[in-house]
Amino acid sequence: MTRRKWREWTLTLPSMGWLVFFFVLPTFLVALIAFKPRSLGGGIGEGWTMATWLDILQPSYPLVVWRTLWLSAATTALCLLLAIPVAYWLARLSQELRNWMLLLIILPFWTNFLIRIFAWWSLLHSEGCLKHTLVWLGLASPNTQLLYNEWAVLLVLVYTELPFAILPLFASAEKFDFGLLDAARDLGATRFQAFRKVFLPGVRQGMLTAFVVVFIPALGSYAVPEIVGGPTSEMVGNKIAQKVFVDRNLPHASALATLLALVVLLPVIYSIFMRRIKTTQRGGKRS
Amino acid sequence: MDGFIELCGIRKVFPGQSVPAVDHASLTLKKGEVFSLLGPSGCGKTTLLRILGGFEIPDEGRILIDGKDVTDLPPNQRSINTVFQNYALFPHLSLWDNVAFGLKMAKKPKKFIEDEVDRMLDMVDLLDQADKKPHQISGGQKQRVAIARALINKPQLLLLDEPLAALDLKLRQRMLLELDRIHDEVGITFLYVTHDQGEAMSLSDRIAVMNRGKIEQIGRPMEVYEAPSSSFVAAFIGDTNFFRAKVVSTVSEDYSMLAVDGLPEVLAYNDKKLQNGQQVYLSIRPEKFRISREAPADPTHINMMRGKILDIIYLGSNTKYRVQCDHHILMITQQHARFLLDMKPFTWDEEVWVSWNADDGYMLQRFEESDTNLLGIPPVEDTVP
Numbered sequence: 029m030t031r032r033k034w035r036e037w038t039l040t041l042p043s044m045g046w047l048v049f050f051f052v053l054p055t056f057l058v059a060l061i062a063f064k065p066r067s068l069g070g071g072i073g074e075g076w077t078m079a080t081w082l083d084i085l086q087p088s089y090p091l092v093v094w095r096t097l098w099l100s101a102a103t104t105a106l107c108l109l110l111a112i113p114v115a116y117w118l119a120r121l122s123q124e125l126r127n128w129m130l131l132l133i134i135l136p137f138w139t140n141f142l143i144r145i146f147a148w149w150s151l152l153h154s155e156g157c158l159k160h161t162l163v164w165l166g167l168a169s170p171n172t173q174l175l176y177n178e179w180a181v182l183l184v185l186v187y188t189e190l191p192f193a194i195l196p197l198f199a200s201a202e203k204f205d206f207g208l209l210d211a212a213r214d215l216g217a218t219r220f221q222a223f224r225k226v227f228l229p230g231v232r233q234g235m236l237t238a239f240v241v242v243f244i245p246a247l248g249s250y251a252v253p254e255i256v257g258g259p260t261s262e263m264v265g266n267k268i269a270q271k272v273f274v275d276r277n278l279p280h281a282s283a284l285a286t287l288l289a290l291v292v293l294l295p296v297i298y299s300i301f302m303r304r305i306k307t308t309q310r311g312g313k314r315s
Numbered sequence: 316m317d318g319f320i321e322l323c324g325i326r327k328v329f330p331g332q333s334v335p336a337v338d339h340a341s342l343t344l345k346k347g348e349v350f351s352l353l354g355p356s357g358c359g360k361t362t363l364l365r366i367l368g369g370f371e372i373p374d375e376g377r378i379l380i381d382g383k384d385v386t387d388l389p390p391n392q393r394s395i396n397t398v399f400q401n402y403a404l405f406p407h408l409s410l411w412d413n414v415a416f417g418l419k420m421a422k423k424p425k426k427f428i429e430d431e432v433d434r435m436l437d438m439v440d441l442l443d444q445a446d447k448k449p450h451q452i453s454g455g456q457k458q459r460v461a462i463a464r465a466l467i468n469k470p471q472l473l474l475l476d477e478p479l480a481a482l483d484l485k486l487r488q489r490m491l492l493e494l495d496r497i498h499d500e501v502g503i504t505f506l507y508v509t510h511d512q513g514e515a516m517s518l519s520d521r522i523a524v525m526n527r528g529k530i531e532q533i534g535r536p537m538e539v540y541e542a543p544s545s546s547f548v549a550a551f552i553g554d555t556n557f558f559r560a561k562v563v564s565t566v567s568e569d570y571s572m573l574a575v576d577g578l579p580e581v582l583a584y585n586d587k588k589l590q591n592g593q594q595v596y597l598s599i600r601p602e603k604f605r606i607s608r609e610a611p612a613d614p615t616h617i618n619m620m621r622g623k624i625l626d627i628i629y630l631g632s633n634t635k636y637r638v639q640c641d642h643h644i645l646m647i648t649q650q651h652a653r654f655l656l657d658m659k660p661f662t663w664d665e666e667v668w669v670s671w672n673a674d675d676g677y678m679l680q681r682f683e684e685s686d687t688n689l690l691g692i693p694p695v696e697d698t699v700p
Contacts, residue, residue, distance in 0.1 A: 210370055211403035213390040216420035216468065225416075229407040 055289060062283035070276030080279045084287065089267075096263040097291075099178065099253075100246035103185040107193035107242045108235060110186070115197035115234070116227065119204065130198070133191050141188070145255045148184045149175065152256060176258030184252050189245065193238040200234025201227075244292055264288055319346035319504060320472055325376035327362055336362040337373070338528035344472070349498055349505040351515035354525035355551065360508045363525070364474050367506065368397050380471055391420070396465035397474040401481065402457045404449040410460050411436065411445040417468040435463040438500065439493075455486045459493070466501055475507045479514060491518060512552050516540070524548045546679055549598045556645050558597040560678075562589050570673060573597060577641030581618050582673040589678065596679040601648040603675035606636060606661060607668045619670035624661055636661070638669055645669065 062080055067073040118126055136144060151158045152174040162168035174180060204227065212222035228235075250265030257263070264284055271281035322342045328335045337359040344350050352360040365371045367378060369390035378386045385393050396417070404413050414435055418428045436442040439459035441452075449457060458478060465473055478494075479487045495518060498505055509515050515522050516536040523533045524547070532544040543549035546557065560573040563580065571585040573595065581597065589595060606624075611617050625644065626637035636647045647669065661667060 205401075205403070207399060207401065207403045208405060210368075210390070211397070211399055211405070212416070212420075213370075214368060214395075214397045215417040215464065216391045217416075218391055221420065226405055229405075232407070 058282045059286045059289075060282075061279055062286050064279050066277050066279050070278070072278055080283045083280060084283050092262055092264055092267055093287075095178065095261070096247060096265075096288075099182055099185065099263060100243055100249075102182055103189055103246045104193075104239055104243040106182075106186045107189050108197075108238055110190060111193035111197045111238060112228075112231070112235070114194050115201040115231065116223075118194075118198050119201035120206065133194055136191065142251060142255075144188070145184060145252055148180075148187065149255050152180055152183075175256055176260060178257070178261045181253045181257040181261050181263075184256050185246055185249060188252065189242045192241045192245070196237035196241065197231060197234040200231035200237075204230045247288060247292065319381060320344040320506075321377075321379040322363075322367070323377045323379070325363065325366060325373045325378070327359075327366060327371060327373050335359075335528050337366065339376070340525075340528070340530050341376075342523060342530065342533070344504055344506065345520075347502050347504055348520040349507060349518055351507045351509060351519040351522045352525055353509060353512060353515040353522050353552075355510055358525040359528040360510075360525050361476060362528075364397075364476055364506070364508050367472070368395055368474055369393050394468075394471040395474060396468055396470040396472075397476060398458075398461045398465045398478045400476045400478070402449075402461040404457055404460055404464070406449055409446050409448055410441060410452070413449065413460055414464045414467055416464065421468065431467055435467050438497070439463045454482050455490060458482065458490055462494070462497060466497070466503065469501075470503060472504045472506060475505060477509055478507075479509075479511075487514070494518060516552075524551060526551070542677060543598065543679065546596060546598070549677070549679060554601050554646055554648075555598045556601065556643075558599075558643065560595050560597045562591050562593045562595060564591060573678075575643075577643060578620055579618075581676065582616065583676045583678055584674045585678060587678060587680065589680070593680075598677045598679055599645075599671060599675060601635070601646045602633075602650070603671050604645065604647040604649075605670050606638065606647060606649060607670065610668050611670050616673045617670050618673060618676070619668055622667055622669045624663055624665045624667060627661065627663065634660075638667070640669060 061072055063076050063078070065073040065075060065077045065079065118129055121129060150156050153159065154173065154175065156174075159168065159172070159174055162172070162174075163170055168174075208226050208230065209222045212226045213219070217225060248265050249263060250269055253261050253263045253266055254269070257266075264287075268281045268284045268288075271277045271284065320343070322340060325337050325340045326335055327337045340359070340363055342350075352363060354360045362371060366373050369385075369388060369392075373386065376386070377384055380394065404410075405416065408416070411432055415428050415432045418431060423431075432445075433442060436445055439462060441456060441459055441463070444452060444456065449460070452460070461478070475494075479490050482490060491514060494505075507515065507518060519536060521533060522536055522539050524531045524539060526547045532539055532548045534542075539548060540552050543552065549555045550557075558575045558578075558581075560575045560581065560583075562571050562585070563574045564572045565585075566572055566582060569584060569586065570582055571589070571591070573581045573583050575581055575597065583597060605611070606622075610619060620640050622638040622640040622645070624636055625639050626635075628635040633648050633650045636645075636649065638645045638647055
């Protein structure tokens with residue numbers, strides 16, 4: 029090992045150790061448990077088995093997995109769609125106004141997450157004010173159910189995740205050189221074309237970050253579908269909780285959690301792999 | 316053809332500001348000329364440029380291109396392209412795609428775009444770098460990409476906003492020649508905005524000098540330098556020495572004698588036919604003076620006075636002297652035509668003759684005291700230190 033390599037390693041070792049001990053190791057432990065049988069007392073039994081993985085293929089799961097995926101994807105898409113114009117607008121505000129607006133965006137975090145979801149629950153409730161207003165406006169019939177469906181879950185997920193999309197996008201937009209939009213307009217682009225061809229590529233990094241920080245928590249969401257979704261709108265998170273607390277089947281819950289982690293990890297591993305191939309190709313071309 | 320691009324009475328006041336950024340500016344550009352807007356920062360030249368580009372809408376006034384009113388058209392509908400000060404190259408696109416942007420927006424056929432982009436990149440000598448991203452090339456190269464990108468749509472007018480400001484001196488001089496060559500090649504009208512009088516003088520057919528939102532003078536570089544219309548122009552374009560003076564008597568039809576405090580009476584060319592008794596300001600450029608040990612042999616048309624050398628700044632091709640004549644301190648520049656080491660150069664505290672031709676002093680009527688602060692030139696009435 030060269031001197032430089034050795035220094036690099038010693039410098040990264042503390043953070044590496046932290047990550048391995050508190051993140052990689054627990055994930056592996058969870059994955060391992062999925063290959064253990066359950067004990068009758070609700071714990072983990074002796075020996076190894078594949079039975080849990082075969083259990084997971086039971087017919088009710090694909091629907092839940094599918095619902096989890098599309099709800100997370102839709103949440104991410106809606107959050108990006110809403111956050112991009114907001115980030116653009118924030119970045120063009122004066123420093124003082126911008127600080128106030130950022131404060132407003134962060135303000136909901138001062139209230140507990142569960143309480144905010146309960147607030148939505150009472151708003152959407154069949155005796156809630158939102159329902160009454162819609163009926164009064166003639167936009168809904170008295171027996172419309174706003175609560176306990178996938179749309180309620182989607183709505184509240186977008187509400188909870190939106191600030192996490194706005195903040196990274198704003199960080200990108202703030203660094204964006206708005207003179208480039210003038211340049212695009214100067215070269216014949218309409219306002220929209222300048223936005224699409226120059227602004228969006230300019231905040232690409234922010235979009236990626238927003239995607240990751242919205243999509244991954246949305247995949248694992250549990251409280252939102254639990255409170256406003258009800259039994260017909262369960263997501264994988266609810267299934268995991270049910271397996272742990274109700275069925276006392278830890279291996280089964282572990283298998284589901286591992287499945288979720290793989291859904292997130294596989295695309296990441298794939299993209300890193302692809303990037304590596306790309307760079308080696310480019311390097312080869314230049315030499 | 317005259318009056319290709321016309322700006323008539325442009326006025327723009329930004330919200331929350333009492334002083335207009337541009338105040339009733341009128342200009343007429345001829346087809347194919349290089350025209351410079353010259354002025355200190357904050358004089359309104361960039362605002363005027365942005366109004367022409369369509370990025371600001373003027374409060375008053377009209378812009379005509381080839382007789383067509385474009386005042387209210389957005390930037391993308393004007394046949395005007397801009398080379399921005401910081402180049403504003405799109406960082407996510409290759410040089411090739413940057414140059415192609417304008418033609419793609421215009422939805423030109425693919426084959427046409429390919430040929431044109433290659434041709435433009437070839438013109439600025441960057442065809443072999445076409446695949447690089449803007450961050451991989453030097454400042455001078457970025458500049459050339461910006462020019463190629465702005466010219467590819469064959470605009471009727473090319474705006475250049477301090478295009479050389481970010482480059483070092485040597486590169487600036489090279490790019491200036493390059494710009495001149497490109498202008499000869501494409502023949503498009505250039506409007507060049509700069510605070511650097513050297514750039515403006517060397518590149519332009521005509522110059523407009525701006526100060527506080529107003530156009531002070533429009534003319535060929537030589538006119539602006541030799542016959543400035545105001546103290547501001549005189550002081551901003553090159554260096555000059557100002558004297559407060561009074562017309563005392565008429566010598567001939569074109570010449571008058573001036574009284575300058577502390578100096579012998581001065582003979583000056585009076586092209587403006589100013590009457591006796593009138594207060595004027597006499598401006599004499601540093602290089603118009605001559606310093607000599609003996610008084611000039613032929614005193615016809617020559618003003619002369621005694622002075623003492625205070626400071627000598629040797630600059631190789633020329634030397635700058637600070638010379639005290641009575642209570643006036645003059646800046647004088649002398650070129651060295653001869654081999655200096657064989658001559659006996661002037662030294663500090665040496666008493667010399669300072670002389671100049673009567674035609675080289677230029678009389679100004681208009682003088683705003685506040686300009687002296689703005690330009691950092693010493694106040695007119697110098698006192699003995």
